[in-house]
Amino acid sequence: MELNVIGAKPVTVSEEVFGTEFKQALIHQVVTAYRNAGRAGTKAQLSRGEMSGTTKKFKKQKGGGARHGDYRAPIFVGGGVTFAAKPRSFEQKVNRKAYRVALRSILAELNRQNRLKVVEGFGIEQPKTKAMIAKMAELEVSGRVLLVSEDANEALYLAARNIPYLHVVDVLALNPVSLVGSDHVVLTVEALKKIEEWLA
Template sequence: MAKRRAGNHSSKEVAAVEGSTRKIYKQKGTGGARHGSIRAPQFRGGAVIFGPHPRSYEFSLNKKIRKLGLISALSLKKRENLIIVLDELKAQGYKAVLMLKKLKGLNATASLLVDGSVDSAVLGSISNLPYVDALPVAGLNVLDILKHDKLILTVDALKKIEERLL
């Protein structure tokens, strides 16, 4: 989830702060410290030294570690009997009520639907359901598996997942 962080926090270096570059007062004879610019960090409204700058918090995981995480998330759902396998995933039109009835029949109101290729009618019928998402096998990830209570797979999706993980 680190990739989702905005990372747009920023502070100004000396060159970016507005203000004159003239010497504040003469070098000698004032009894004060020697200063060159009002933009220096010790002055109010001055620069910030080594402050934050926009950056990406994204990091990459090795393929084997990513695969291992997916295997462990799926095995956790299997161990807790939270995986439902269907022959096919079809929606009767774009009605959320019909899909909700179908999910209540499976006792899976907060669920992740995974199919080989997700049908547009399925996407339309779950778009207004708050805790239901649909993904193709290629988009299957650990966060979504753990976030949802039940995992509903089709037989086609199950075969593709086995190919992907073996």
């Protein structure tokens, strides 16, 4: 199959990568796993046994109503937590093959919805926001835009830095969350070739 390149002749790409069917369940699983992997998981609470303070029984066993031991019991304000949270990992295992299939499915759906655009290059040599805004208008993209370059240089990052909802990533940093969350994705031809080589 062929993808149109803005301002140049179309480029031939793999039908397997950019024409695969949309797999919503798999994409949901991969996006959830990717976001969970970024969670710190550092929440910690003290259980009854970890609380500081005396363990002395503060009242006699009988004749005073309910029986209690010490004030560190969860029933008291300032006491320990019954099922105390401890630091843990939220990581979910996703097979490498499934991850690649999900990325292929996302890219194919973006292409079907005409939200995937390909350019020869961004042509941003100076870190000028005005130049980037002009380029966005030329490409006719709006909303949340993701620019994917094979070698995103500093000038490109700086030119896009002050524009809301515009993100620049290197092709090696491409991930399902940024793809799913974008209204438009703009790839360079070289980035497209690297992605095809990676996902084929």
